[in-house]
Amino acid sequence: MILTEFDYVRPAGLDEALTLLSATRNARVLAGGQSLLPDLRAGTVRAGLLVDIRRLEELRGITRTPGGPRLRIGALTTLAELSADPLVLAGAPELAAAARANGDPQVRNLGTAGGNLAAGGRATDLPVAAIAADAEVELAGPGGRSTVPAERFAADGAPAGTVVTALLVPAAGPAAAFEKTADRATRYPVCATAVRITPGGPRIAVTGATARPLRLRGVEDRLRGGPYTTDAVLAAFRAEPRELFVPGRGTSAEYLGHLAGVLTARALARAQALA
Numbered sequence: 001m002i003l004t005e006f007d008y009v010r011p012a013g014l015d016e017a018l019t020l021l022s023a024t025r026n027a028r029v030l031a032g033g034q035s036l037l038p039d040l041r042a043g044t045v046r047a048g049l050l051v052d053i054r055r056l057e058e059l060r061g062i063t064r065t066p067g068g069p070r071l072r073i074g075a076l077t078t079l080a081e082l083s084a085d086p087l088v089l090a091g092a093p094e095l096a097a098a099a100r101a102n103g104d105p106q107v108r109n110l111g112t113a114g115g116n117l118a119a120g121g122r123a124t125d126l127p128v129a130a131i132a133a134d135a136e137v138e139l140a141g142p143g144g145r146s147t148v149p150a151e152r153f154a155a156d157g158a159p160a161g162t163v164v165t166a167l168l169v170p171a172a173g174p175a176a177a178f179e180k181t182a183d184r185a186t187r188y189p190v191c192a193t194a195v196r197i198t199p200g201g202p203r204i205a206v207t208g209a210t211a212r213p214l215r216l217r218g219v220e221d222r223l224r225g226g227p228y229t230t231d232a233v234l235a236a237f238r239a240e241p242r243e244l245f246v247p248g249r250g251t252s253a254e255y256l257g258h259l260a261g262v263l264t265a266r267a268l269a270r271a272q273a274l275a
Helices: 014-023 036-042 079-084 086-091 093-100 105-110 113-117 126-132 150-156 217-223 230-238 253-274
Strands: 007-009 027-030 049-052 062-064 070-074 136-141 144-149 163-170 176-182 189-198 201-207
Touching: 014 027, 014 049, 014 136, 014 163, 027 036, 062 086, 070 086, 070 113, 079 086, 079 093, 079 105, 079 113, 086 093, 093 126, 093 176, 093 189, 113 126, 113 150, 113 163, 126 150, 126 176, 126 189, 126 201, 136 150, 144 150, 176 253, 189 253, 201 217, 201 253, 217 230, 230 253
Parallel strands: 007 049, 027 049
Antiparallel strands: 062 070, 070 163, 136 144, 136 163, 176 189, 189 201
């Protein structure tokens, strides 16, 4: 039962949704509802107005962008759709794997790409894969459309009055992977890592074990040029400052740093095999 009071509206288009969000104090976007509704039930989030964008077809679908090797993933694309889409499986397999690792079938059938990216305060799976893929988050607001790097979006979130409209992902081929150790009760990651091997070296990002999804540039530099053996990866992670890893229930910084290294080694091995 949701004990807070709020108004509800279902706009006919994105412009109407943006007007409502800008004009109403404490308005919130309702998409899949897999994060927002539990928060409303628990009373950890308050909303004066829910702006239901679930029927805005312009925010759905996965396509290649004109004139460039990028995928445009609409914000209302469900995690189930994202995990099985042929374009994503071929060009950004770390995103498909991250979507497939979320929750259970009901969560994946209702949860959306945009909602997973914007679920502030939760260690969800998609942001870390987006960071490893060098993706950008597309936003619509009163001033028009803009894009921000996925890493910056993970740190700052969406500005007030804006809506996540798409994720723009370089389609670099199969040399990418995602690995996760999940909390058994919530399915949120205790630690998840995503990697993408590029001509300039690996891109590596971690979530769950850190305060927010982070790209680990220090580890990348230590592994540049290879080899990506388990020993080399674990040595690179041991050189990271322990305060980077945030202890959780029954875990220490040392354990989480080691776990992140093990998962990253597995992901790099899988990415190399796929390549």
